[in-house]
Amino acid sequence: MMTELLVAVAVIAALSALLALLLLTADAVLLAYGECTLTINEEEEKVVEGGNSLLAGLMDEGIFVPSACGGRGSCGLCKVKVLEGGGPLLPTEMPHLTEEEREDHWRLSCQLKIRGDMALELPEEILSLQEYKTRVKRITELNYDTRMVRLEMVEPPELKFKAGQYIQLQTPAYGLTPEPVYRAYSMASPADRRDYIELIIRRVPGGICTTYVFELLEEGDEATVNGPYGDFVLSETDREIVFIAGGSGIAPIRSILFQMEREQNPRRATFFYGCNELRDLYLVEEMREFEQKVPNFEYVPVVARHEGEWDGETGLVTEAVDRRVEDCSDTEVYLCGSPGMIDASVKLLQGKGLTEERTFYDKFA
Ligand SMILES: Cc1cc2nc3c(=O)[nH]c(=O)nc-3n(C[C@H](O)[C@H](O)[C@H](O)COP(=O)(O)OP(=O)(O)OC[C@H]3O[C@@H](n4cnc5c(N)ncnc54)[C@H](O)[C@@H]3O)c2cc1C
Ligand code: FES
Numbered sequence: 001m002m003t004e005l006l007v008a009v010a011v012i013a014a015l016s017a018l019l020a021l022l023l024l025t026a027d028a029v030l031l032a033y034g035e036c037t038l039t040i041n042e043e044e045e046k047v048v049e050g051g052n053s054l055l056a057g058l059m060d061e062g063i064f065v066p067s068a069c070g071g072r073g074s075c076g077l078c079k080v081k082v083l084e085g086g087g088p089l090l091p092t093e094m095p096h097l098t099e100e101e102r103e104d105h106w107r108l109s110c111q112l113k114i115r116g117d118m119a120l121e122l123p124e125e126i127l128s129l130q131e132y133k134t135r136v137k138r139i140t141e142l143n144y145d146t147r148m149v150r151l152e153m154v155e156p157p158e159l160k161f162k163a164g165q166y167i168q169l170q171t172p173a174y175g176l177t178p179e180p181v182y183r184a185y186s187m188a189s190p191a192d193r194r195d196y197i198e199l200i201i202r203r204v205p206g207g208i209c210t211t212y213v214f215e216l217l218e219e220g221d222e223a224t225v226n227g228p229y230g231d232f233v234l235s236e237t238d239r240e241i242v243f244i245a246g247g248s249g250i251a252p253i254r255s256i257l258f259q260m261e262r263e264q265n266p267r268r269a270t271f272f273y274g275c276n277e278l279r280d281l282y283l284v285e286e287m288r289e290f291e292q293k294v295p296n297f298e299y300v301p302v303v304a305r306h307e308g309e310w311d312g313e314t315g316l317v318t319e320a321v322d323r324r325v326e327d328c329s330d331t332e333v334y335l336c337g338s339p340g341m342i343d344a345s346v347k348l349l350q351g352k353g354l355t356e357e358r359t360f361y362d363k364f365a
Pocket of ligand 1: 183204365
């Protein structure tokens with residue numbers, strides 16, 4: 001009896017050891033993906049180390065796929081066409097892909113890991129995106145939580161972009177992040193100046209990139225950006241324009257206003273700029289100057305709460321828009337800032353005749 005028991009224990013122990021060995025071997029085999037080949041547009045091959053996300057793997061190879069959320073799976077911008085390899089769709093990709101896109105082999109590159117060879121189809125726009133080495137030329141405090149950072153292009157020496165587009169700023173590894181991360185910032189400067197870009201950056205308490213910008217970045221420092229990305233650009237119609245922004249959402253609209261000034265664009269345009277308190281307002285004088293320099297432009301700052309002197313619009317930006325905009329059936333609306341403000345404004349204006357094709361936005365989230 002005793003012998004049988006000992007044999008049974010020995011068999012169970014041996015089986016357990018075998019199972020553990022199998023698991024360890026499987027783990028080693030499955031997780032060590034080794035070198036993988038990414039074939040791009042059937043012509044170019046990039047050999048990369050497996051295990052990374054496709055987004056990061058491509059970036060290491062100098063291929064910059066648009067990404068506004070830094071790879072957190074929330075912006076949905078990093079879609080690429082994976083014709084072969086890649087495995088089944090992941091639950092984190094599903095919300096960002098339409099039925100049609102799924103059938104057409106689109107994947108969310110920040111969620112998809114490189115686990116083997118893949119065949120990709122990438123458009124020319126993506127292949128032409130570049131990384132730029134820059135130097136911080138000037139930092140200007142706009143108010144207590146927002147600064148303008150001017151980056152002078154070093155290599156390549158010029159960045160060609162359209163007013164309204166954004167770049168990704170690299171935050172190097174530091175206390176809050178063990179590896180570099182990227183965040184999107186809209187160009188606020190004139191697009192005809194290719195030798196520098198200006199960014200308007202608002203501090204997010206505890207935020208990885210903004211803490212770096214406010215606590216570590218100094219004039220004279222090097223900074224790395226890539227891009228330019230985005231299609232939040234002025235259309236070529238002659239329709240009336242309503243711009244709506246809050247906080248640092250003023251950035252791309254400032255760049256578009258420089259464009260309208262340069263072109264002496266005659267379109268009627270009203271810019272509603274919402275903020276909480278008077279101390280949040282900045283660039284007011286410059287906006288008033290645009291009223292003089294852009295043929296049919298009006299700037300409407302809207303302050304939610306105020307204690308001091310203020311004879312402008314008050315309340316939520318949507319309330320001021322509601323008071324002043326009657327009919328949107330032939331108007332284009334450009335919105336930039338928090339998702340909540342954008343969604344509320346679009347809902348309001350759809351009730352006044354705004355359609356999806358005439359709505360353009362960049363959600364800063
Ligand atoms: C297309 C695009 C253009 C953008 N342009 C600009 C710009 O011109 N200027 C600018 O200042 N920002 C802009 N942003 C936002 C910017 O990319 C970052 O998301 C933001 O600066 C926060 O980055 P972070 O690394 O400091 O914070 P993270 O470390 O990413 O976030 C820390 C925490 O704060 C939350 N959080 C992130 N962003 C915000 C926010 N804006 N408000 C409140 N909580 C937040 C996160 O959910 C997280 O919990 C843009 C975003 C997009 C998508
Ligand atoms: S980078 Fe934003 S969803 Fe992939």
